[in-house]
Amino acid sequence: MNTVSNSGSYNLADFVVLVKTKKDDSEPGLEGFAFLREDMRKEYEAYIGALERAAYQADIAAAKSDRPVKLTDEQITYLANKYNPRKMTEKEYNAFMYEMIDMGVVTREDARFIPDWEGGGCVPSFTPGTTSGGKHASDEDLPVICRGRDGFRPHCFQHSNGDVLTLYGYKSAFRSYAPDTGKLYYARAERTYGKIYTVLQQMDNKNPECVQARQTSYQKRYQTSRMAWNLRNRSC
Helix, strand or coil: CCCCCCCCCCCHHHHEEEEECCCCCCCCCCCEEEEECHHHHHHHHHHHHHHHHHHHHHHHHHHHHCCCCCCCHHHHHHHHHHCCCCCCCHHHHHHHHHHHHHCCCCCHHHHCCCCCCCCCCCCCCCCCCCCCCCEECCCCCCCHHHCCCCCCCCCCHHHCCCCHHHHHHHHHCCEEEECCCCEEECCHHHHHHHHHHHHHHHHHCCCHHHHHHHHHHHHHHHHHHHHHHHHHHCCC
């Protein structure tokens, strides 16, 4: 076992012991497992804590200057005619995410913070925006479509039944907890969800299928209310 200096300058590899699982380098596949060195636990916690605090501080600073990109009416119309924000296939969802990058709504690095599409989920630990202080959201923070005891709250695209609008509304309502200040703030992942959610809301107002669905729902509610009114006020 190698001896680690007491200078306080470490790399992550200094804190682990690698146990090889193959006999020689000619065999492809997994080379071994890494285990935390118990004699370095305190140093490891201090090392990780410093990285985590730096990640929080950088992300909070970025949140103060971050601004959403506004698309033109033509761009929103184009997207609304191409994608139904309440019903996308996996292929459409991946294509939509690339459009968000191409249109400058989010950067390619931002999009990596969205884990459930083909270009996301590959973010190193302690990258600003992936802090582990906890996520919080109350019913008041959630969009109307996600509220309520029995409200539909999808956690990923696979669980959303293609309803990306509701998924992103739910995800963008969360906040991260900063342990240094005890306050909640919008981390990079949440800001990324929020930027795209703003676009999805605008698309929802223009998508022909969504508009028709709202009109049909309104007509049904109106007819039910009208029938109830007639029953209450009809002549005996």
